[in-house]
Amino acid sequence: MEKKGFLHSLPFRLVLALIIGLVAGLAMNGMEDSALLTGILNVVVTVKYIAGQFISFCVPLIVIGFIAPSITRMGNNASRMLGVALLIAYVSSIGAAFSSTIAGFSILPHLSINPNVDGLRELPDVIFQLQIPPVMTVMTALFFSVTVGLAAVWNHAEYTTNLLEEFQKIVLSIVTKFLIPVLPLLIGTTFCTLAYEGSITKQLPIFLIIIVIVMIGHYLWLTLLYGIASVYSGRNGLNILKHYGPAYMTAVGTMSSAATLSVALQCARKSEPTLRDDLVDFGIPLFANIHLCGSVMTETFFVMAVSKMLYGEFPSVGKMVLFCLLLGVFAIGAPGVPGGTVMASLGLITGVLGFDETGTALMLTIFALQDSFGTACNVTGDGALTLILTGYAEKHGIKEAKLGDVL
Known part of the structure; x- marks a missing residue:
């Protein structure tokens, strides 16, 4: 018999894992160095490493298993829906970036920031590196799904379509039987x-004010996204948002849109009939890789703060406009993994804004402090964009594709 009730729910398990991890980490932080402490830490970092490896392995399979079959079900409408998805993801990202730029010019001149990231304890190396490399990168899986799905539609390939449907069922079993139970373990060890290390007690207070400002910006942007999506689609976005708690918490714990994908799919599926199932299967995995509005908003605000801190002035308005427009493009191609956005856009930080090695290192450090909250904004915003896709499909007479539909 399936276990029910709050104590067996995913949110409870995630919160419990987070609390246990925090308490254990703080307790070990106060211990003197010893063989016992080193042994415990070796186990923790090793378990974290293996759990992360397994989730990274599963992500490309999830992308292929959901996006490709969703494209074949949409038939001749697939190309149009893909174009709409890319457009709204880009508009959301640059909108978040420009909003953050305006807030930066308005708020940051009134703040005094004195960073100090020294004094952190070091973690031991992983003692057992069980490497589980994914069969392909996430971006390769994304392009594979799109190209194979579209080609199957154009060629009316019924055999390939049925094969993709079977593969999706297999991936669903992997997600529910293996990946979901591993997530609390990854969050707890993280x-x-x-x-x-002391990141929570030493690093976080340094930029606490900035992080709070950015988080407020996240919530305001999510409010705007869901408001626009509700008006456009004629459906209540709160019916989606109320189910996104587990996905938000998982994103906070994993700092990865890709690692949160399985939970986000579960949350979005609970929003039926507000969201169409076929567009959930198509939109949620796609937006997990191309829609990074929270990370973009955070990076934009932080580069302005670091520029003022190290170089004594903010970037010019022209540089910030160019940075925001290009950052939206880089965000579409950035991997949905911890720090993926800032890593993908390092060329912009150094090339457009002129940061040196010190500025780049500081940017990477402070971005990591809030990466979990930016990721949570990304993931939660995907529900709003999927609602826009639902509204677009309804307005343009694109019928819902059911599981097992043949070309």
């Missing part, structure tokens, strides 16, 4: 290592 927060345990952060607490032991």
